[in-house]
Amino acid sequence: MVNGNDLILKMVNISKRFPGVLALDKVSFDLYKGEVHVLLGENGAGKSTLIKIISGAYKKDEGEIYIDGQKTEILGPSHAQKLGISTVYQEFNLIPYLSVAENIFLGRNPMKNIVFPVIDKKTMYAQAREVLSYLNININPKTQIARLGVAEKQMVEIAKVFATHSKICIFDEPTATLTSEEKDRLFGLIKKFKDEGIGIIFISHRLEEVFEIGDRITVMRNGQYITTVNKQDISKTELIEVMIGKKMHEEDTERKKNIGEEILRVENLCGRKFKGVNLTVRRGEIVGLAGLVGAGRTEVLRAIFAADRCKAGKIHLKGQLVKFNNPQDAVNQKIALLPEDRKKHGLIMCLSVGENIIISSYNYVSKYGILSKIKILNIIKDFIQKLSIKTPTPKQLVMYLSGGNQQKVIIARWLAANSDLILLDEPTRGIDIGAKQEVHHLIFEMATNGKAILVVSSEIPELLKICDRIYVMHEGYITAEFINENLQSDQILHAAFGRS
Amino acid sequence: MVEMKNEVQKVNVEKTERMSYTWQFLKQLVREQTLVLVFIIIIIVMGILTPAFLSLSNFLNILLQTSMIGVSAAGMTMLILMADIDLSVGSVSAFAGVLAALLQVQYSWSTFFSISLALAISFGFGIMVGIVCAKLGVHSFVATLGLLSIARGFALIVTQGHPITGLQESFNFIGQGKIWFIPLPTIIMFIVVICCWFFLTQTKSGRAVYAIGGNKEAARLSGIAVDQIRIILFGVCSLLAALSGVILAGRVNSGQPTASQDFNLDVIASVIIGGTSLYGGRGGVWKTVIGTLILGILRNGLNLIGVTPYWQKVFIGFLIVITVVIDRIQHKNEE
Numbered sequence: 001m002v003n004g005n006d007l008i009l010k011m012v013n014i015s016k017r018f019p020g021v022l023a024l025d026k027v028s029f030d031l032y033k034g035e036v037h038v039l040l041g042e043n044g045a046g047k048s049t050l051i052k053i054i055s056g057a058y059k060k061d062e063g064e065i066y067i068d069g070q071k072t073e074i075l076g077p078s079h080a081q082k083l084g085i086s087t088v089y090q091e092f093n094l095i096p097y098l099s100v101a102e103n104i105f106l107g108r109n110p111m112k113n114i115v116f117p118v119i120d121k122k123t124m125y126a127q128a129r130e131v132l133s134y135l136n137i138n139i140n141p142k143t144q145i146a147r148l149g150v151a152e153k154q155m156v157e158i159a160k161v162f163a164t165h166s167k168i169c170i171f172d173e174p175t176a177t178l179t180s181e182e183k184d185r186l187f188g189l190i191k192k193f194k195d196e197g198i199g200i201i202f203i204s205h206r207l208e209e210v211f212e213i214g215d216r217i218t219v220m221r222n223g224q225y226i227t228t229v230n231k232q233d234i235s236k237t238e239l240i241e242v243m244i245g246k247k248m249h250e251e252d253t254e255r256k257k258n259i260g261e262e263i264l265r266v267e268n269l270c271g272r273k274f275k276g277v278n279l280t281v282r283r284g285e286i287v288g289l290a291g292l293v294g295a296g297r298t299e300v301l302r303a304i305f306a307a308d309r310c311k312a313g314k315i316h317l318k319g320q321l322v323k324f325n326n327p328q329d330a331v332n333q334k335i336a337l338l339p340e341d342r343k344k345h346g347l348i349m350c351l352s353v354g355e356n357i358i359i360s361s362y363n364y365v366s367k368y369g370i371l372s373k374i375k376i377l378n379i380i381k382d383f384i385q386k387l388s389i390k391t392p393t394p395k396q397l398v399m400y401l402s403g404g405n406q407q408k409v410i411i412a413r414w415l416a417a418n419s420d421l422i423l424l425d426e427p428t429r430g431i432d433i434g435a436k437q438e439v440h441h442l443i444f445e446m447a448t449n450g451k452a453i454l455v456v457s458s459e460i461p462e463l464l465k466i467c468d469r470i471y472v473m474h475e476g477y478i479t480a481e482f483i484n485e486n487l488q489s490d491q492i493l494h495a496a497f498g499r500s
Numbered sequence: 501m502v503e504m505k506n507e508v509q510k511v512n513v514e515k516t517e518r519m520s521y522t523w524q525f526l527k528q529l530v531r532e533q534t535l536v537l538v539f540i541i542i543i544i545v546m547g548i549l550t551p552a553f554l555s556l557s558n559f560l561n562i563l564l565q566t567s568m569i570g571v572s573a574a575g576m577t578m579l580i581l582m583a584d585i586d587l588s589v590g591s592v593s594a595f596a597g598v599l600a601a602l603l604q605v606q607y608s609w610s611t612f613f614s615i616s617l618a619l620a621i622s623f624g625f626g627i628m629v630g631i632v633c634a635k636l637g638v639h640s641f642v643a644t645l646g647l648l649s650i651a652r653g654f655a656l657i658v659t660q661g662h663p664i665t666g667l668q669e670s671f672n673f674i675g676q677g678k679i680w681f682i683p684l685p686t687i688i689m690f691i692v693v694i695c696c697w698f699f700l701t702q703t704k705s706g707r708a709v710y711a712i713g714g715n716k717e718a719a720r721l722s723g724i725a726v727d728q729i730r731i732i733l734f735g736v737c738s739l740l741a742a743l744s745g746v747i748l749a750g751r752v753n754s755g756q757p758t759a760s761q762d763f764n765l766d767v768i769a770s771v772i773i774g775g776t777s778l779y780g781g782r783g784g785v786w787k788t789v790i791g792t793l794i795l796g797i798l799r800n801g802l803n804l805i806g807v808t809p810y811w812q813k814v815f816i817g818f819l820i821v822i823t824v825v826i827d828r829i830q831h832k833n834e835e
Contacts, residue, residue, distance in 0.1 A: 307721055331723025345721050348714035350781040359711055360722045362704035369703045392521070413722065 006033040007069065008167055008199045009054070014063035016049050018400075023049040026063070027225040029218060031168060031199040036190065038202045038210045038231075040243060041220035042404075042432035047203055050220070051170055054201070055087045056080035068167075084167035088157050088174055094145045101128035101141035104160045131163050135189055151182040158189055169193060170201045175209060176430065179293070187213050205432060207236050221245050244434045255444045257468070258284045262319070263421050263452035266304065269313030273299045274476040277313070281421065281452040286443060288463035288484075289456045291473035291496045297456040298340055300473070301423045304454075305330045305337040317421070331360055336414035338407075340425040340456075346410045347398050354380040354394035356409050360417040383412035387442065404435025411442055422446060424455040428462065440466055460489045474498040534826075535775055535790050542794060546801035553804055560683060566796035567685035568593075568744040568751075570789060572763070573770040574689075574696045575740035577788045578733050580771050581700070582713045583780025584633065584640040586626075586737045590763030591651035593745030594756065596622045598655050600746050601664040601755025604671060611670040619742045625651060626738025630731030640734075647738075648764075655757040665754040675750025685747045692740060696785040705729055713780025741767075769816065770795050773823045777831070795819075 009031040016024040024046045031037050039047045052058040054065075056077040065072050067083055074080050094103050101124050102109070110127065112120040128141035137155045145153060154174065161169050171190070175183050190213060193200055204210055210217060211231055219226040219242045226242055234242075260283035269277040274296035281287045289297045303310040306324035315322055317333055324330045327337070339345035347356055357380050358365065365375040380394045387408045391401060398409055407427065414422055427443065428436040443466055447453055457463050463470055464487060472480040472495035480495035547554040572589050579586050596618040603614035625647060632643045677684040700706040711719040712726050720726045744763075749755045774791025776783025795816065802812050 305721070326725075326727075327721050328723045328725050337721060339718075339721060344715075345717050348711050348718050348781070350714040351710060355707065355711070359707075359719075359724070362707065366704045369705060371702055371704055371707065417723075 007031075008033055008067065010066040010069075011050075011054070012064045012066075014050065014053060014065070015061050016046075016053060016058060017061050023223050024053075024060075025223045027220065027223070029225070031201060033167075033197045033199055034194045035215040036194065036200045036202050036213050038204070038214035038217045039220065040204075040210060040217055040239070041226075042243060042402075042434055045220040045432075046223040047220055048172070049223075051087065051172060051201070051203065054080070054168070055085055055170060081164065081166075084165070085170070086161040086164055086166040086168070087170040087172065088154065088161060089172050094153055094156060094160075096146040097144060099142050099144055100132075100139055100148075100156050100159075101125050103145055103156060104128050104131065104141070104163050106160070108164070127163075128159075131159050135159055135162060135192060137189075151178055151185075154178070154186065155189070158186075162193070166198060168199045168201070170203075172203050173205065173430075174202075175204060175206065183209070205430070207239060210239075211236070219243055240433060243432075256448055258448065258450070259468070260284050260450065263317065264304070264454070265316040266300075267314040267316070269300065269303060269315070270311045271296075271299055271303045271308060272311070274303075274473070277473075277478055279454075279471055279478065281454050283420075283450050283452050284447050285469065286447050286453045286455060286467050288467035288470040289454060289473060290460060290463055290470055290492050293458060295473040295496065296476040297473050298425055301337060301425050301454065301456060305335055305423055307337065331417065331419075332363075334418060334420040336360075336417065336419035336422045338410050338414065338422070338424045338427055340429065342403075342406055342410060347406055349397070349399040351398060352395045353384070353389065353391045353398050353401065353409055356398045357383055357394075357412045357416055360413050364418070379416050383416055387412050387415075388438075402431075402435075404431040404438065407431055407435070407439060408442070411439070415446070419451065421452045421454070424453065426457055427455060428457070428459070460492050463492070464489060472496050535787065535794075539790055539794055539797075542797055542801070546797065546804075550801065550804040553801055558800065558804075560681070560686075562793070562796045562800045563686040564683040565800070566792045567683065567689040568747050569763070569766045569770055569795070570689040570792045571685075571692050571744040571747065572737075572741045572767045573774075573788045573792050574692050574785050575733075575737035576767050576771050577774070577776055577783065577785045578696060578700065578709060579640070579737050580713075580768075580776050580778060581709050581780060581783055582730060582733065583716075583778070584730065584734070585644065585768070585778075586629075586734065586741070587641065587644040587764055587768075588625075588629070588647035588651055589737070589741035589744075589767050590760040591648045591655065592622050592625060592738050592741040593748065593763055594758070594760045595651040595655040595745065596742030597745035597749035597759060598659050598664055598755035598757050600671070601667060601749050602658055604668060605664050605666050605755075611668055611674075615671070615674075615746050618746060619739055622651075622742030622745075623735045623739040626735035627731055629738070630734030633734065634727040634730045652757075659755065659757045661757060663754045663756045667750065667753055667755075672750050672753055675747050675752070685751070688743070688747065692743070693785055693789055700785060709733070710781050713777075713782075715781075765816075766795065769820050772820060775823075775827060777827065778824075782831075 007030060011027070011029040013026040013028060014024055015022070015026055027046065027050060029050065039050065041047050049058065053060050054074070056074045056079055065074060072083065074083065095106065105124055105128065110120045110123040111117045125141050132139060132141060135158070137159060139148070139152055139155065145156065148156065174186060178186060190200060202214060214231050216228060216230055217234070217239070218228040221243065262280055262282050264281040266277055266279050277300055279287070289300065291297050299308065302308045304315060305327055306329060307327050322333060324333070343349065348359070358376050361379065362371065365372050365379065384391065384394060389408045389412065390405050398406060401409065424443070428439050431439065443453060443455070455463070455467065464484060467484050470482045470484055470487070470492065471478050472492055474496055475498065479498060482491065552558060572593065576586060576589065599621065600614045600618035603609040603617060604611065629643045629647050632638050633640045674684060679687060700709060708719065708724045708729055711722065711724055712729060716726055745760065748759060770792040771788050772778065772791070773794055774783065774787035776787060798816065798819070799812060802815065
């Protein structure tokens with residue numbers, strides 16, 4: 001299968017520098033026709049930078065790119081597309097109020113001449129239907145994009161790539177938001193792409209998928225090329241070791257449990273997407289909230305934090321009935337929320353790491369509203385060190401940090417605010433394995449220090465690893481409560497699907 | 501071998517880190533200084549073109565002329581830092597000027613009370629706009645566009661469209677007075693600017709302003725009283741616009757209902773030329789002072805050279821666009 005003629009992309013010694021970082025340091029990469037080449041590495045390893053250079057979003061500083069054996073300079077995104085390189089990003093580039101077909105043929109609509117050229121809608125819809133049915137995608141090409149779900153949008157995005165007759169297709173964490181059925185469908189599509197001889201670059205954090213779909217695997221670390229292996233030649237553990245660059249020690253999930261009095265009691269809480277929710281969290285306890293996406297877990301957290309209004313129900317905090325009008329009240333009562341989408345709802349990207357840490361603690365570092373800069377600096381430095389947040393200075397803008405470090409900044413924020421009850425919404429989403437372990441460790445430490453923790457996660461193994469108790473939600477109701485002792489993941493799954 | 505690679509890598513990273521450190525610092529320095537550099541270049545060029553430009557009396561004149569814009573631009577800076585905007589400053593300033601004049605001339609109120617009431621009512625206007633924006637979710641562009649018309653309308657209604665003349669000496673002192681040799685409006689401007697600077701950099705609500713501009717929802721979920729801060733700052737912005745209106749009335753010895761037509765442009769232009777981002781979260785009130793001065797010096801210089809006010813408008817329009825383009829290029833990487 002692999003011979004010289006089939007090499008469609010070859011990148012040699014690519015370097016890219018940003019202010020403050022060498023993002024890529026002489027990285028090489030190649031891709032053959034009809035193979036799935038997985039790009040693996042922790043956040044900040046340089047995968048996205050490499051991808052952006054291939055797709056023309058960034059210009060390389062050094063190195064050479066060969067496409068079909070020809071030395072090529074990729075001048076920009078549209079040039080990359082002309083060269084047959086397409087990308088399916090995590091955030092879709094679809095136009096919400098146009099139809100599926102119009103999106104598939106955006107900028108390349110079939111035309112016909114009636115006095116002057118107009119879009120030939122009939123042909124466009126026919127061709128769209130053809131592409132969709134070839135790919136076994138069951139979507140009406142006349143549907144508006146805004147009406148589609150996430151997985152369907154992704155399918156359209158893929159159909160769009162297919163219709164452009166690309167030679168190289170890049171998938172940037174395509175499975176992050178998919179259910180396992182949707183994932184299977186996606187992998188079916190990717191296999192079709194392979195059969196067509198399209199070269200595929202696949203980025204994912206989930207190792208199971210890497211082994212399921214990949215042919216070869218290239219590992220990157222700290223902006224450097226580490227190695228390329230065939231998937232048959234390496235085990236999962238070995239791969240993780242190569243990725244994080246050190247031996248994985250079996251983590252001790254044992255922690256000193258010191259569960260105390262009740263901190264949070266929620267009675268009969270009702271909101272727009274959930275009803276009659278009862279739950280409790282005690283001091284030093286880690287409680288999980290499991291369920292499918294859309295079961296109402298995030299909404300429950302947001303309601304407790306008063307980010308959304310709830311329709312009915314009572315919230316008791318440390319035995320007292322409380323009523324919050326807004327998140328500010330919740331923060332004053334020492335409740336913390338680590339939101340699901342840290343970029344949209346958590347961080348203030350244009351501010352520094354330091355300011356993002358201190359933002360919820362201004363009350364503790366000010367007198368009559370006037371801030372004490374020394375106190376602020378001490379707290380910030382303290383937490384950067386304690387949580388080993390990797391940043392050159394506290395003044396670095398938080399947008400330049402990797403996902404894991406950004407997440408730690410938000411955790412630091414709430415630790416600085418001395419919160420008693422910490423609500424975590426998908427605390428390890430989109431961060432790499434090393435950082436994930438660190439975050440788990442931080443959660444344990446917070447519990448040991450007497451915080452009450454309520455955590456939402458879509459990864460059942462994660463909940464089984466860190467929680468003392470797990471509630472399961474299904475379509476807005478809590479359907480089960482488990483003590484986490486010898487608990488099996490299918491017990492949780494059953495409850496999550498509403499079966500008992 | 502992997503060990504060795506790690507070592508090499510570590511050294512490399514340290515090296516680039518150190519290098520990029522200095523580099524970043526230099527770059528930041530240049531970026532910060534661009535504004536001051538432009539400022540100095542303009543002064544030198546103007547000085548060469550017209551010797552009359554480089555005199556103390558001319559500088560004091562420029563300061564006096566820019567004071568009113570500076571006072572209002574300080575308030576505008578705080579709004580723009582939150583990614584809000586106030587298009588009504590010109591109308592509010594005219595309204596406050598004629599109201600204070602009217603109270604004094606027709607109802608013989610003392611200077612202090614007539615000005616106080618004018619400022620208080622303007623503050624109330626701002627608060628109402630703030631409530632409409634923060635609580636009802638109307639974009640500030642629209643809400644203040646409404647106030648632009650409303651305030652101008654009131655200014656014309658209470659005066660029937662005629663200027664109100666005959667202010668007391670103490671009122672005129674606000675616009676024309678001097679302390680030692682420095683015009684009082686200039687002193688007021690610097691007091692306002694220092695207060696705003698102190699608020700923005702030294703207080704918790706001030707730091708929150710930057711957070712709100714960076715990401716309103718994240719700020720709210722961090723426990724910041726986003727709505728309250730926005731509402732109050734809309735009030736403050738209107739209040740400062742009114743203050744500049746009162747100063748103007750004192751300067752021209754009358755309340756002019758049709759005054760301050762270009763005021764919005766000048767105020768917003770000062771903030772933008774100063775380098776405060778319209779997207780919020782980045783900028784500061786001293787930058788705005790420099791922006792105001794650049795605008796004032798250009799106008800003054802062009803006047804001295806003999807460029808007509810009509811061409812000046814064209815010129816300043818270009819300046820605004822160019823500044824924003826430069827700003828976009830400098831911060832391209834951040835999106």
